Amino acid sequence: IMFWANYTVLWLIMLGLLVLDVVLVRMGVRIFNREELLGREIDEFNLIAGLRKWVILTLARRAGGPRRSVWRWYREEVLGAVGRMKGALLVVIIAVVAAYFLGQRYAHIYVIPADFFYTESWLEDFQEMMAQVGLVGTRGTLRVLFQNVRALAIASGLAVFSFGVIAVLILMLPVALVGFLVTQMVAAGIDPLTPWAAVIPHSLLEIPAVILAGAAALRLGASVLAPPPGKTVGEGWMEALADATRLWLTLILPLLVLAAFVEINVTPRVMTLVAGGL
Template identity: 30%
Template sequence: MKRFDLAWLVAKRELVDQMRDWRILLPMIILTLFFPYLMNVAARYTINYVNQYGANLIAERLLPFLILVVGFFPVTVSLVVALEAFVGEKERGTIEPLLSSPLQDWHLYMGKLIAGTLVPLSVSYLSIGLYMLGLWWQNIPWPAWNFIAQTLALTAVQAVLMVSAAIVISTQSTSVRAANLLASFIVIPVALLIQGESALMFWGTNDVLWVAVLGVSILSALLIRLGLVHFKRENLLGREIDMLNLAWVWNTFYRAFTGSDQPFALVRYLRAIWQNKARAVVALQATAETEHVPPSNHNALTLSSALWLDLTGLVRWYRVEVLGALRAMRTAFSLTLLMGIIGLVIAYVYVDMNLPHNVSLPEETARDAVRAIRALLITDNQEMGLSASTLFWHNLRAELLMIALGFFSFGVLGILAFLMNFSLVGGVLAATQLVGLSPAMVFVAGILPHGVFELPSVILAASGVLYLGVRLVTPLEGKTIGETLIITLADMLKIFIGICVPLLLLAGLIEAHLTPRVLLAALGRSLELQP
């Protein structure tokens, strides 16, 4: 029963329904014919204009970008088909026969995914073909074949990314209207992604585009995995309407974060004080009006006992919740640490092999550079605006950005930001050889004093990002996507608030007051320079 041809049967049924609906075909045909023509006109006028000023390079880099644009817009229009894959059939009343068939859940899901991908991708490639034909007709040279291959690959993986996200939305939505509104969370991020890819094209760093192809492919695979894991046919019929229940969201998060349903003892103490004040007001009014006074419910909780209960609760939270989250993330931590070490070593080796051949400094210039570094270290950090609070806030923002990037990309962009940080450390250590310094000495004296606290904090934050992405695509028995997200986010924040933030605070204090002194002493001994 696990044959893939059963999924293809569902796909063929969906394709037949699409191809006989003129309301689907007409917009795709018009856009396929008109948009390549529009881009050809834009290419011709742009090339003629920039060539007047000898800016041939701009024209050369513009053509691959227009290929991306031509391939993007047909996918956005055809995305409507994928958005109503399940919820549309539910509204039309045609989903019951499909769900009652002996097909397994993954047959239904993959069939809809295949049908939803084939049409946008075919239309997109047809538009690109017409655009390339128009360039040939106008005697405009085609881009290099590696550029064409990259744009075709990017178009394919972005189409799969958008369609797989649309299918997930269709399975979780209760109406086509809601699914169409949620489509903006697909179109806008991919449009921003294309802007980033276009920047790489215009800068001529087209080799990096293969990294973008790999990253988008990973995101697409994770989205497909997410949809398959959480797709249950009975949920399609059982879910009529979803209400935004903020109280449920908060209670679920609070229970997962603290491990208890009870509010903090200090909160209960303040609430009791407020209730006693309210009873006093009611008593005064009742005395004046000779009405019945409600009985007072005296609370024996005092301020000192509330603070003591919260302190013991904090100890229990670290012992049970934080350590439990650490144990759950131990695999993610090991993988993150391994990736960080690999990234650092690769960057170090790359810079060490290439930079000395391209950059050479005279010995006197190198010594002047070291003297300048020592002068900066002698300068008071407060004068340069590098106080402990500034360094702490800078590092905290970097980790928050990494978490935010990972939250919206199943951890992929967050891990990429983490690897960039570690690669930067490796590259800087290798570059210190240009001025005659020992990379080992710079690491031990300039990074390790505060890095003892900062590096574990960064690794733990990145581990939480990776853990979040993995948990979202891993089924939790009896949990929906929303519950899985809330529980996993609570686990990640336990580590971030309980461990990462205190480590960053210690690292900021040491980096501001101790590291400059240690590095200054190491430079003096290493180069035998007088202060």
């Protein structure tokens, strides 16, 4: 970095290290509070008990309380979990929006020649390519669903080891790529409706699912920094994991299924109509 005299990157690295120092100091002050350590039990690793507690917390059944209707349970335990992630949701939304504008910025720096986007039969080539790679019908829907679930699952897993930072960065990459390519295509003279028609239909379902998954992963990774008052690190992390699991099963996964179906069966038709001048 110093060889290329890119001192801006060095300043960014220093800023990142400063933020990390503040985070670690805050975590130490919060976790290693003498009075709380002496007044509560220490976390004990027990795999079987941990799995049992995870299932109980995920189901969110109130022992001894009145039975709740399905809608009341969903409102309190699923939508309530979304409410508990307001801070994480805000961070992910800001990061995703920033990624799009970052992609736009780099599109003006690294310009792709306009000829790259022009072919005589691009629509036919696109449809043929979709068929060749298996992105048609039920098989295509399942393939898209698998790819989306795998990407979000990997991001969620990496969040555990990075305080949620890597999860947010992974979610930013495709959004930055969309901003980069859409800007390039519009600059090349292509009708802006065409690239947006290839993105918007399924994104109306996919983006909320991605934001929810990213916020759940961020909260899961960051839960070790500041456990809820009166709870150990393990208890706070287990509650965050249960909320994330509940959201995945009842909200995120259904949205991803619908988004995959729309991406294969609706988006290509919308793009064909727009490209053909309706």
